[in-house]
Amino acid sequence: MENQEDGGVLHVVMFPWLAMGHLIPFHHLSTLLASKGHKISFLSTPRNLSRLPKTSPSLSSLINLIPLPFPHLQIQNLPPLSESSMDIPHQQAQLLKIAFDSLETPLARFLESASPKPDWVVYDYASHWLPPLAADLGISAAYFSLFNAANMAFIGPPSMVLEREYARTTAEDFTVVPRWITAPSEIVYRRHEVAKFMESSKGNESGTNDVERFAGSIGRSDVVLFRTCVEFEPDWFDIVCELYNKPVLALGFLPPQLVSNEVGGNDGEWGEIEGWLEKQRVNSVVYVALGTEATLSQDELTALALGLERSRLPFFWVFRKPPGSIRDQLEMLPDGFVNRVMDRGRVYMDWAPQARILSHPAIGGFLTHCGWNSVIEGLSYGRVLILFPVMNDQGLNARMLAGKKLGVEIPRNEWDGTFTSDSVSDSVRLAMESEEGETLRANAREAKFLFGDKYINERYVDSFVRYFVENRPSE
Numbered sequence: 001m002e003n004q005e006d007g008g009v010l011h012v013v014m015f016p017w018l019a020m021g022h023l024i025p026f027h028h029l030s031t032l033l034a035s036k037g038h039k040i041s042f043l044s045t046p047r048n049l050s051r052l053p054k055t056s057p058s059l060s061s062l063i064n065l066i067p068l069p070f071p072h073l074q075i076q077n078l079p080p081l082s083e084s085s086m087d088i089p090h091q092q093a094q095l096l097k098i099a100f101d102s103l104e105t106p107l108a109r110f111l112e113s114a115s116p117k118p119d120w121v122v123y124d125y126a127s128h129w130l131p132p133l134a135a136d137l138g139i140s141a142a143y144f145s146l147f148n149a150a151n152m153a154f155i156g157p158p159s160m161v162l163e164r165e166y167a168r169t170t171a172e173d174f175t176v177v178p179r180w181i182t183a184p185s186e187i188v189y190r191r192h193e194v195a196k197f198m199e200s201s202k203g204n205e206s207g208t209n210d211v212e213r214f215a216g217s218i219g220r221s222d223v224v225l226f227r228t229c230v231e232f233e234p235d236w237f238d239i240v241c242e243l244y245n246k247p248v249l250a251l252g253f254l255p256p257q258l259v260s261n262e263v264g265g266n267d268g269e270w271g272e273i274e275g276w277l278e279k280q281r282v283n284s285v286v287y288v289a290l291g292t293e294a295t296l297s298q299d300e301l302t303a304l305a306l307g308l309e310r311s312r313l314p315f316f317w318v319f320r321k322p323p324g325s326i327r328d329q330l331e332m333l334p335d336g337f338v339n340r341v342m343d344r345g346r347v348y349m350d351w352a353p354q355a356r357i358l359s360h361p362a363i364g365g366f367l368t369h370c371g372w373n374s375v376i377e378g379l380s381y382g383r384v385l386i387l388f389p390v391m392n393d394q395g396l397n398a399r400m401l402a403g404k405k406l407g408v409e410i411p412r413n414e415w416d417g418t419f420t421s422d423s424v425s426d427s428v429r430l431a432m433e434s435e436e437g438e439t440l441r442a443n444a445r446e447a448k449f450l451f452g453d454k455y456i457n458e459r460y461v462d463s464f465v466r467y468f469v470e471n472r473p474s475e
């Protein structure tokens, strides 16, 4: 643990949205702040807290996990034990937002009575109601963006996106560069990706849609934090600074290399997985995983499986049962698939120690849905990407990564998203083996020196911590 600089110890409250892809990076940030001697109160619901990586014993006295009661019974149609986006089909996201909004009162009670008084609360896009609450209590509010700067620039400035004149009302509005971006850009959605994210934001049971949540959360924050390095997306970073017109800080990528003192939450199977990886050639295995929210239709799943089979390359595929599905994963795979690929392919049906797997030298490439956490983890180990976006920010990430030649995107029909098993196997082989893919592989190897570099990423964290100390609210 580092010695404290002048300015003393901070008390920082963390309050992420109810999704693993949000809880994990908030926990990374907590670990890094605690490793510099600051005190963290990490608030979420009981089941989500139990899924976090375990805090290392040297930091556990500084990271306090505070459970907030989850209102299971009061929300009609929300299946029991559904405390995170991983537990529900994406079409039910609005129900989870109702539950999330009900945490306002217990959170307020905590902020009012916490001792020592919190200096900062770090929060997510969904809690648009949090900044005024924090301001009333004299606590500074930092919005932590888990989307990169290119994505947030696309979403737009809070001052504009709620105005009728700028509102995007049709799917087509998302397939073009928005009016507030004047520089040339290819970072736009495909039609089928818009349909998917419209499904997750459809309905308005919580009374507040996602655009209002983003705008409210960012617009009223004291500072906006990005999980990015300016070197990676300098132009987009400049654009968000201009659009937000308030302090904007890059935190670096918070890569796994920096938080190796977090103890894996569910690494019990690691020994067995490592044994399998050890038997494979260096750089030969494709790691396949689609995060915690994206689910595929039966046709998509079949095409993906047959594509992996046809590629004839070794693969490690993380495929958990989709929420709400009554069928077992095995029944969803093509007949005989597991037996046919047994000598070189693994289908792993549980929570996988992803960052640890990606760190293994046997892994050469990563077929990813392009969730920002996964992208960072893959590139921090220099793995070439096979881009397969499904929803949320993923399409825009895929466009940016393909543009930077860090991976190849699996071709899909732009309108309905259909793709063939050949397009999967061709893309996988191109990225992993073909001569044509050598530039991509070289670029991905090079990316590790930014994404996974301890020194560069630590410097970002240090300057962020300095900002937090220097700008803590005065007594």
Ligand SMILES: O=c1ccn([C@@H]2O[C@H](COP(=O)(O)OP(=O)(O)O[C@H]3O[C@H](CO)[C@@H](O)[C@H](O)[C@H]3O)[C@@H](O)[C@H]2O)c(=O)[nH]1
Residues within 6 Å of the ligand: 019, 020, 021, 022, 024, 146, 147, 290, 291, 292, 293, 294, 318, 350, 351, 352, 353, 354, 355, 370, 371, 372, 373, 374, 375, 377, 391, 392, 393, 394
């Ligand atoms: O078996 C698993 C599954 C996931 N993870 C971890 O869980 C996180 C998943 O995050 P991400 O790859 O970003 O995917 P999602 O969970 O789908 O993330 C949501 O949140 C991200 C950040 O906002 C967005 O970029 C995504 O589009 C959105 O779907 C990563 O750290 C993974 O390493 C594991 O360790 N093991």
